Amino acid sequence: MSLAFYSWGESELVLLIVCSAIIDFSSGLIIETGRKKLGLYLSLIFNIGILLYFKYADFTFTNLAAFLSNFNISIEDATRFSDVILPLGISFYTFQTMSYTIDVYRGHVKADRNFINFATYVTLFPQLIAGPIVRYKDVESELKSRKTTVPLFTEGIERFIIGLAKKMLIANNCAFLADGIFNMPTGEMSSFLAFLGVLAYSFQIYFDFSGYSDMAIGLGKMLGFNFPENFNYPYISKSIREFWRRWHMTLSHWFRDYVYISLGGNKKSNLRTYINLFIVFFVTGLWHGASWTFIIWGMIHGLFIIIERIGFDKTLKKLPKIITHLYLLFIVSLSWVFFRSESISDAFIYLKAMFSFNVQTNTEFLYFYCSKETFVVLLLAVLFSTPLHKKINQFIVLQFKNNLNIYHGLRYSCLLFLFIISCIYISIDSYNPFIYFRF
Structure with a gap:
């Protein structure tokens, strides 16, 4: 099959x-x-x-x-x-x-x-x-010897619906905003819109790819397979090294075990370790796509991981968490510009717009793209890109601790609602494949 x-x-x-x-x-x-x-x-x-x-x-x-x-x-x-x-x-x-x-x-x-x-x-x-x-x-x-059980099948359905909702409700709406901004004529793009475009794309690629992973893991559970997790809230990281322990984990573990260790890992001199890391992230970028933009994206991450290993990680540990978190988001956001752009020149034009400090924003664009729906989606993207929603869920469970049947009824009703809304989006949306289908 x-x-x-x-x-x-x-x-x-x-x-x-x-x-x-x-x-x-x-x-x-x-x-x-x-x-x-x-x-x-x-x-x-x-x-x-x-x-x-x-x-x-x-x-x-x-x-x-x-x-x-x-x-x-x-x-x-x-x-x-x-x-x-x-x-x-x-x-x-x-x-x-x-x-x-x-x-x-x-x-x-x-x-x-x-x-x-x-x-x-x-x-x-x-x-x-x-x-x-x-x-x-x-x-x-x-x-x-697979074992399929009702609890595992139920868990699989739940995970599949969550992944589908991530794709259809959050990723695709973020894509609408990101595509609109990245395709704008350069002269019409203010710094605010340029940063907003990178923010939207950051959420798009995360919820698009993690949504697919959730759907795959959910389907696996329905069939009796337990696939490894692929994401662990990467945007809450406080360094590039931590980011790669949370982002596309099965790929980073693959490169660590089969490329980095095969090259010698960190068993030799510091210089050799840095060369090995550079090679790994060069190949990581190339794996994502046959384009210099992907290679540069990988090399940016490799460069900052090397800088952190040299000693910058010690400095990061001394800084307030909010500063290290902003550092991570800034570097990752800049690298996404290369990942999203069609060419290196397009990437630099976009970066120039980000730091041009042009405050004149196209109000017609904002009216068309930045609807209430988009605003709500961005808020949901912020919420579900952090573990905060888990704490909210735990709080709700405590409120219903004496009657968990009501809690489970509400939970399954919400999942059914998400599934129906996702199906509606599928029926009215144009074809919007998963980003990683390209690779």
Whole structure:
């Protein structure tokens, strides 16, 4: 059924994910026969190879053509070779399968000898398209013996509805505001609008991606799988290092365990540690997209993590929490400008607008985009991007401690209301895919 789901969107490209499953299943068995390096290299070469071709060939040849054009050398015919479609979920399923063969190589897991089980792991539809990145050891026992229960299924439905509401009610409304501001003519953009646009995009990408993760985790629970959490309120962080312990956690853990540690981690000199971090965040940016804007976004985070490791983290610990929190939000917001912009020049134009201190705001724009609905959505975004809503929920539970049936009735009524409102938004909204479908 997962293959049917994938075929619905990608037709013949389903053969690519099937080949990935066959290659990595075989690689695991080869590793266990004692030919460890052969099995590992087979998996890495295949997965990195298809990732490089399908995702980065166009980027590579375009930049090469631009460089050679300075010497009046043309490679137009070669660029036709790189004109390919990006398969859905390739960034995620290649990382999953590589983590499996590396773990088998390191002796962390045993090779699966049941191809149906392993292929199910590779193609598992709830998180196939945009994560979270699930490691084989996380679902190994559930692939062989799943247990579906009414409480787990109920929890899954609840998590799915919350994720759907995050996407349809918060992320899409924030996208409406962010797209409007980022697409404005530069001369009409005040500093206030520029900062408001970054704020809206910061909430859009968080609720869009965490919403998808919630839906995937919820679907997994309905089917008897417990996928790892992917977000832990990243915007309450007080440093870039903490941010990456809370943002897209399955990806940051993947790069830590399979790239950073493989490069030597922090076991060697400080200089080597900083080089390793620089490489990791260069690759992190590149993983998100074949564009220099994503690379710069990753390098900004890598640079500040290095600065914090050098000693700035000690300074941050001495500062008031509000100052360190503002520092984190400022750096992350600036980096989102590159992540959102189509080109480096567009990013710098936008940054210039942010710090131009132009106070003349387009009132017609504000009237059209900044409605009461948008204002309410931004307030909800602030509330649900922090654990404050959990404390509010705990307070409500205490009020109904003598009659929890009323509490549960209200809770399920709210969930049903969220689901209905989300469905209404789906029916009247234009197609607005998840941001991470691009990657």
